[in-house]
Amino acid sequence: MENKDCGCPRRENPDFLDSGLLPAGSPGTPFASTRRRLIEILLGSGFLASIASFLYPVARYLVPPAVSDLGSDEVIAAKVGDLKPNSGKIFKFGSRPGLLLLNAEGEYKALAGTCTHLSCTVQYRGDLQQVWCACHNGIYGQDGRNISGPPPRPLESFQVVVRGQEIVVRRTMRA
Amino acid sequence: MKLIRSIYEWLDERLDLGELSAPLRHKTVPVHYHSVWYYLGGITLFLFGVQVVTGILLLLYYRPGVNEAFESVQYIVTRVQFGWLIRSIHSWAANLMVFTAFIHMFSVLFLRAYRRPREMTWVSGMLLLFLTMGFGFSGYLLPWNELAYFATQVGTDIVGQVPVIGHPLMVFLRGGEDVSGATLSRFFGFHVAVLPGITVALLAIHLFLIQRQGISVPPGMEAAANALAYLRKHDPAAAELWLQRAGFPEQRSMKFFPNFFLRELMAWYVALGVLGALAALFPWELGTKADPFAPAPAGIKPEWYFMFMFQTLKLIPAKVGPIDGELLGIGLFGVAGGIWLLLPFLNLQGKGRRSQLVMGLGIFALTYMIAMTIYGYLAK
Numbered sequence: 001m002e003n004k005d006c007g008c009p010r011r012e013n014p015d016f017l018d019s020g021l022l023p024a025g026s027p028g029t030p031f032a033s034t035r036r037r038l039i040e041i042l043l044g045s046g047f048l049a050s051i052a053s054f055l056y057p058v059a060r061y062l063v064p065p066a067v068s069d070l071g072s073d074e075v076i077a078a079k080v081g082d083l084k085p086n087s088g089k090i091f092k093f094g095s096r097p098g099l100l101l102l103n104a105e106g107e108y109k110a111l112a113g114t115c116t117h118l119s120c121t122v123q124y125r126g127d128l129q130q131v132w133c134a135c136h137n138g139i140y141g142q143d144g145r146n147i148s149g150p151p152p153r154p155l156e157s158f159q160v161v162v163r164g165q166e167i168v169v170r171r172t173m174r175a
Numbered sequence: 176m177k178l179i180r181s182i183y184e185w186l187d188e189r190l191d192l193g194e195l196s197a198p199l200r201h202k203t204v205p206v207h208y209h210s211v212w213y214y215l216g217g218i219t220l221f222l223f224g225v226q227v228v229t230g231i232l233l234l235l236y237y238r239p240g241v242n243e244a245f246e247s248v249q250y251i252v253t254r255v256q257f258g259w260l261i262r263s264i265h266s267w268a269a270n271l272m273v274f275t276a277f278i279h280m281f282s283v284l285f286l287r288a289y290r291r292p293r294e295m296t297w298v299s300g301m302l303l304l305f306l307t308m309g310f311g312f313s314g315y316l317l318p319w320n321e322l323a324y325f326a327t328q329v330g331t332d333i334v335g336q337v338p339v340i341g342h343p344l345m346v347f348l349r350g351g352e353d354v355s356g357a358t359l360s361r362f363f364g365f366h367v368a369v370l371p372g373i374t375v376a377l378l379a380i381h382l383f384l385i386q387r388q389g390i391s392v393p394p395g396m397e398a399a400a401n402a403l404a405y406l407r408k409h410d411p412a413a414a415e416l417w418l419q420r421a422g423f424p425e426q427r428s429m430k431f432f433p434n435f436f437l438r439e440l441m442a443w444y445v446a447l448g449v450l451g452a453l454a455a456l457f458p459w460e461l462g463t464k465a466d467p468f469a470p471a472p473a474g475i476k477p478e479w480y481f482m483f484m485f486q487t488l489k490l491i492p493a494k495v496g497p498i499d500g501e502l503l504g505i506g507l508f509g510v511a512g513g514i515w516l517l518l519p520f521l522n523l524q525g526k527g528r529r530s531q532l533v534m535g536l537g538i539f540a541l542t543y544m545i546a547m548t549i550y551g552y553l554a555k
Contacts, residue, residue: 054447061232086408159525 059087064175067095073171077110079085088124088131091169096170104129110158110169111144117151124127131155199491202431205392211433212282213390214442215275221443224377225413225450226310232369239363241356244319244540245464257459263520266459268450269311273480276304284537288391289518290525296388299381301516306374311478315365319359322467325475327362328354333488336501337509355467370415394525438512477550483544484508515540 077091088101097113120135131140144155251258335345350357406414
């Protein structure tokens with residue numbers, strides 16, 4: 001007696017067939033159908049695994065290589081005399097902007113130039129004597145504290161050292 | 176599975192997908208001794224898909240421009256993870272695609288599938304082949320390396336030799352009198368925007384025609400099938416007798432979906448395997464950066480699919496009688512390309528002496544291309 005589906009000898013499993021689990025008229029025997037199922041699972045999982053191996057390089061490719069931050073922890077932001085009192089200047093600190101300001105009292109201060117709200121670049125407003133972000137009217141104090149508007153956090157502040165004619169901005173070391 | 180089923184039913188209820196997919200379900204593919212050739216168009220299509228995907232991936236990092244193009248490709252192959260693989264696959268798939276497109280073209284020719292009523296399919300296919308070569312030519316320049324620079328110099332110069340329209344056409348291609356950054360910008364635009372746009376439109380027409388007209392069978396088989404159908408209609412007994420006596424197998428066919436489709440998928444899988452192996456084992460070289468003021472390096476060669484034309488032009492003497500040799504060569508290739516484009520109109524029936532003429536032309540062209548390509552690579 002042969003199995004209709006695969007033409008292979010039929011293997012009886014009376015216990016199972018008699019158990020009434022299969023609806024009447026099910027094609028093939030339980031053994032034949034599990035064998036077919038096994039092959040399907042093996043082929044299918046092999047196929048899917050190979051597809052995953054094709055997609056893996058693509059996914060890795062999409063991740064941009066990390067740019068080594070060439071900016072050191074110290075940068076010459078300006079020269080003495082570049083800034084008038086009560087004004088500010090954007091300088092390059094690594095790959096990001098920084099804000100150097102000279103307040104009305106003649107004191108230098110340096111802050112991160114990127115607004116903590118949605119990353120616009122901030123500026124010093126002489127009329128307000130405060131740091132202002134034009135995008136959503138965010139206001140920070142001269143020490144970087146967020147005073148009003150949407151900014152959620154203060155701006156990071158940097159150490160300023162006047163070394164001869166050079167104004168050096170240094171990232172404060174954290175423990 | 177149940178989820179997919181219910182999503183399908185939701186869509187089907189609104190869009191009547193059943194009716195939309197009916198042509199696909201009824202489509203059949205003839206099964207005969209030469210059926211293997213039917214896979215090549217599909218493989219070419221698959222490789223085009225690979226080109227679209229890898230091309231978009233390369234676009235994420237590539238920057239056109241004299242000062243950036245070479246460096247950005249260098250960045251892709253050295254810094255970006257698997258960048259070498261993506262670029263290598265793009266280069267290899269381009270070459271394989273030209274190769275399979277040529278085989279597809281010649282198989283259609285020799286199976287006489289170009290004959291009435293499929294002239295438009297042939298013409299659209301030939302235009303796609305020309306576009307593929309245009310993709311190859313424009314893409315070759317993009318890494319801005321030495322070989323590509325001089326190949327483009329020579330290639331566009333040939334265009335400039337064409338009488339009357341040649342010079343303006345060359346200036347249009349180069350974006351000026353010389354190959355420069357302007358040429359790179361243009362070729363980049365052609366390669367990633369103009370050519371893909373035209374190709375997708377033509378491809379849609381090509382596939383629509385194939386879908387609409389069904390797949391061609393060689394004329395002999397078609398005639399036998401028609402005769403059998405005629406006999407069956409008028410004298411079924413005689414038809415059966417003829418079928419037995421002639422030992423002629425009745426024309427068989429398989430359903431396109433899922434039978435042929437799954438086989439085609441297997442072919443694609445194999446093509447992808449070959450492509451991946453080639454790309455991984457023989458990564459495409461980048462060469463050295465182009466320098467317009469350096470002398471051309473020795474052994475400058477075009478891509479292999481332009482080699483037969485390149486070699487022919489090298490062999491033609493400077494003057495053939497009163498005609499300029501270069502011009503004669505370009506003229507001949509122009510005429511040959513034109514004839515090839517309109518080949519079905521030479522032999523609409525696909526039989527008789529005209530058919531022999533077309534077959535002869537096909538064999539001649541194939542032999543000539545292979546011989547000249549080999550000669551081109553052997554000759555120093």
